[in-house]
Amino acid sequence: MLAAVEHQATAPRCFRPCHRKLNAPKDFNRLNPKASTGHALSVIPREQHTISRKNISKAALRVLYRLNEAGYDAYLVGGAVRDLLLGGHPKDFDVATNATPDEVKKLFRNCRLIGRRFRLAHVVYGNEIIEVATFRGTSEEQGEGDRHVVDGRIVRDNVWGSIEEDAHRRDFRVNAMYYGISDFSVRDYVGGMKDLHDRVLHLIGDPATRYREDPVRMLRAARLAAKLDFRIGPEAAAPFAELGPLLSGVAPARLFDESLKLFLTGHGLKSFRMLEQCGLLKFMFPATARALKRGDEALRELIEHGLENTDARISEGKSVTPAFLFAVLLWGEVRDLAYTWTTHGKDAGEAWSRAAAHVVDEQCRRVAIPRRFTITMEEIWSLQPRFEQIQRKKVFRLLAHPRFRAAFDFLLLRATESPGIAELGQWWAHAQQLPHESLAAALPLQHAASSVNMDALRAVTPRKRKRRRKPAGRSGAT
Template structure:
């Protein structure tokens, strides 16, 4: 799609007129940009990192846009790997587990070309102006040019940043129809930044919400993880309901009877993420879906022991897991975590309890299950004594002096009396 240039753009902001602080940019990122420039290429920071720095936030990731082609980038950096079939990207590693994404400017696509497929022309390289117009939202299309430290705005992103608005570049109805996943991204950005969608974007999102069923399942799963890790998942889910996306994406979690509990759980999850706590994917998904699991625990098939509960949960929600595109191993980990809830909260006792407890704590799924239980207790305020007991068992404290939940102490007394 071609979006015509406006005469008033680009807006170029001199270094003394903007709040872009080099202190918030990793030195290794500046080194990559400087090396590109020394070899005659243009190098700009772009996207969320520029947006966040202008808002006074420390970016988590940095993206660089350049007029260097992928093979040219690869020749400049020893630890550089090219990825992607439809659009080649360069990952330049700055440590053993961190990389900076370096992408070549992409060209605008003529509507006739776009007819051949949504991604058909992604490997057509172009200018920085064309690259800006290909991006999703105006606040994500700001460039920091390392050559003269200016901010370049081709789409009105600075204006929308000041007004706290998430606005599509071009006609929102067309952009959301091209890629409905952008609606999910808009909901997340609004939640993370405290912004709102523009009026036309909100209306277009409602009109295109059903198209999310046609989106790539792997991309949707990736967006789901981003939501649950972003530190604003509770507000993002609210935004997705307002935009009518959830009813076509994950309708199982839209029931009003679940809304309050889901919001509290996600709020507890968000607090941990804001503190920088890393949380496994299986725990994230369990936190999102636990209301469904909890209701299923009362069914006849799930009233047996742990193994019966695991089998029941796995069977009840297998179709949903396939639709969300959860890998089988990850889905089984989710069911394992959920099935352990009864053991955490139960009043187990008896002669075999010690042996069971030892195996339970040593199981590979126990750390994830305990982490989820901590989130659940933080959200509800219930079962605090049982959480403390299991935390102590996890830390390997000896039996002497270990405070057990009251229900379990009573269970053991009854066993001795019997």
Template sequence: MIRKLLKKLPTPFGRQVHRRTTPSVIPASQHSLRRERLSKNAVNVVERLQQAGYQAFVVGGCVRDSLLNMSPKDYDVATSATPEQVRATFRNARLIGRRFKLVHVHFGREIIEVATFRANHADDEAGEPQSDDKSRQSESGRLLRDNVYGNFEQDAQRRDFTINALYYDVSTGYIHDYANGMHDIRNGLIRLIGDPEQRYQEDPVRMLRAVRFAAKLDFEIEPHSAAPIPDMTDLLFDIPPARLFDESLKLLMSGQGEKTFDLLHYYYLFEPLFPDTEEAIEANPDYSLALIRQALRNTDDRIREGRPVTPAFLFAALLWPALAPRIQALEAQGIPTIPAQQQAAQDLLTEQCQHIAIPKRFSVPLREIWDMQPRLERRSGRRADQLLEHPRFRAAYDFLLLRETAGEQTDGLGHWWTLYQEASPDQRRKMISALDDKAASPKRPRNRKKRKPRTSADS
């Protein structure tokens, strides 16, 4: 019901467009951000650009997170200097990107990303159309190239969300706010700058970013920014699969995966990313949702504890509900279980990579986790010890436990493997022997012909 109301909510776009001609300038005495808390390298980049005669500010997520007492993962700088001028200022700088030309300034392992002020993609400051090498759009309105440079105000208006349009001047301590971003931070709102429908058409990934920020910051998506999303999710089918892989990692492997998944599902954004899994959820919601949520919950816990996580395991879990129906369909055609699983897995991954391009460094271990599931059932002789030595055993074992937690019946297989790992060599031999005895079929009695007793004549 809530989703239906959301889709029907009128969106008065004209009232939601932020068009200030001057920013709200917040002095240091009225906010909590201090330059000492920022990366020294980011402060250095801003100061050197300012000393060279350019405008320069720390901007975006690092300002937002610092105001919320969170530790920024990276730092962005916005400047009036062109990419070529930035590179000329720093010997440790490198130009990157075509769709959105940037400069990376390297300080050991830390990279400060520097972007030139951008203007609206349609016109330059003189109001004349830009050439295709600077700006280009698809027929649906998606920006294919965005290298139209502008001034400070234009840069603020073309950013995605109000909370990301805050510019911090390290020299004065002032925060420049063109779009009421400070207001939305105080009120916990994710709000698009400008016409939400147009901004989503320019870059459909903004719908995913809205969900990611809402989950990460525990904010609400402002109603008029949320309203167009359910009817525009199909735009994500046009986004390059490689870009959606990167976005999926940010969505699901940042420590708020379970909350993010619920928001994706709520706004109909999960289907464009994992269409086969969405179909499996509709067919068997209890099992599918239990397995996916538990996998995401486990991942969130590991991230909070500082333990390693891998996309291979998470993607194996996200796609597993879609694998079983394919295996059953192939088995119904007379194909044995293991070949059926291998074929189903290959077909499913091929189709999934048309939506999210999973690199081989993750798809190969993902397949191994899947392939080991039926092998974990085969424990007789030396097979159990051989499986224990397999480099992917631990992941496969954890995946088995995940399946059982979601409600799959495995006849106590997970418990058996738990005991086997903890057992001594003698105990392991007894466990295998018990399995062999159980598997051994009882001997059938020999059919003997009844013989008549011998008579004296026979002897």
């Protein structure tokens, strides 16, 4: 465990932003030694932690230095500090300061103010955005600004305060450490350094209260545990069963953003398993939870294989699309509904179309998947039964479909459903390798195959022509 220096003092009377530059360790003595967590302030000097400025983006350093030179306190905070201490390389850098958003905007021409719920300043450098937040306060009477709470849930919070209050307004202890640009020390007000060492996630304050303030913190706990390979503290996990239904009151667009962070940042498989373990999957993807509850192990294998492939593509720097991922997660319910309606006499095309529309409609009430993705999802699903139609015109029409590649990749994932599906995938993989003329000659004009004859297709594979040898005596030499 990293060594730390503890400082004790009395809490300041006023929590209005202080525009005095905090230069030396002697100023730390003015800070509150303990707060509601019971942890004393720990200051880890530069020589006792692993954060280096060379691992911090130049844009973030520009913001930190300019705020500091203007007389404001400026700290790198949150996930960037956490990841740097763990030896990682964060992509996003957030700054906390005692300058108000309007004061930040005066310092930076390339700044825009955003947000009603949380007033923030975004400083833009090319493609990089540095988010600058003013220290949040805990009491409206002691700070300035406004806070609005409905049924225990914070719907607006723009009360400014001190750095101590800001630390205790954050969610997890590991996210409440501050890297100061004035002396390059790390300041820990809530015991985050110990949690990093123990690889555990603890909430700051009463977990039930913090989840009611913002139910998305439950999803964030699962995501961080999966990403960092941490465990969730028992007191932090205990309210999930009772408070999980609060997620239904979160804006569906916000849950879409959270789902991308869960599944499309390189640790999707771990996030999926963590959501199941915490009992939160049914509140995000009810159709997926229902299908898995029916005990379909082939479906589970399909989902986990799809997430594993997505993680591998991200690690290799390849592109991924949310449409394919959501198609994998919701496939079980779509398939079961389509089969049920087909057996009850519905036309197959209509059954698949209705099943897809029904599942997408239900899911979008929870997670607002944009239309450009749901269209692709429905096309991937609707093409699956067409793979079974081995007929000349239909085969070539399917091969020319703009979504053929995505649908074919999806078919390969379904290989665990049955030996017939696995053989179907092999058939189409082999068919794509044949010349157009050879494939056309091998396919019947009128045939709807329920099972695929791989031997018949292999029989039309062009044979390699034997190389003729030149007759003896005919050499190229003169």
